[in-house]
């Protein structure tokens with residue numbers, strides 16, 4: 001399909017924010033300013049999928065020693081610990097017209113492989129109930145309902161131990 005997965009670059013900011021806005025309801029979508037900070041703070045754990053020069057999906061998250069994501073982490077890059085034990089996933093997005101082709105899977109496998117190479121203990125994320133099965137396919141297991149109240153939704157903590 002000729003898709004390239006590569007590390008994010010500062011000039012991807014607008015495209016990334018656009019994909020986020022079509023993938024998530026307003027209350028849950030991360031703002032452009034938030035992506036600007038993340039791109040600066042942890043570009044090495046922020047990967048985009050590019051097709052013919054266009055960003056069609058991405059995956060990103062800070063690194064932490066904690067086994068669960070807390071809401072504060074989404075908005076404050078000071079929580080990023082480059083040498084931490086767990087790679088978190090704040091967001092996995094694929095633009096609607098590019099969904100159902102395995103792209104999210106490719107992005108996820110890329111980040112898992114990267115975390116393995118860096119010697120992380122595992123990866124953590126929060127997701128809605130209907131996506132638990134999707135993440136289980138990569139080896140994640142649910143730790144139950146998360147304390148997160150992000151966007152007023154109910155989230156589940158998931159962990160993949162490497």
Ligand SMILES: CC(C)(COP(=O)(O)OP(=O)(O)OC[C@H]1O[C@@H](n2cnc3c(N)ncnc32)[C@H](O)[C@@H]1OP(=O)(O)O)[C@@H](O)C(=O)NCCC(=O)NCCS
Pocket residue numbers: 023024091092093094095098099100101102103104105106126127128130131132133134135137
């Ligand atoms: C979730 C999302 C990233 C998936 O992207 P995608 O590129 O379509 O995913 P893939 O093609 O790699 O994988 C989809 C496949 O996973 C499997 N799958 C999906 N949900 C599943 C579930 N609950 N249980 C088991 N398998 C599941 C199916 O085989 C599905 O194939 P299908 O799309 O042909 O039905 C995309 O729909 C998206 O961006 N949604 C909006 C944002 C979002 O909710 N992100 C997740 C944040 S927690």
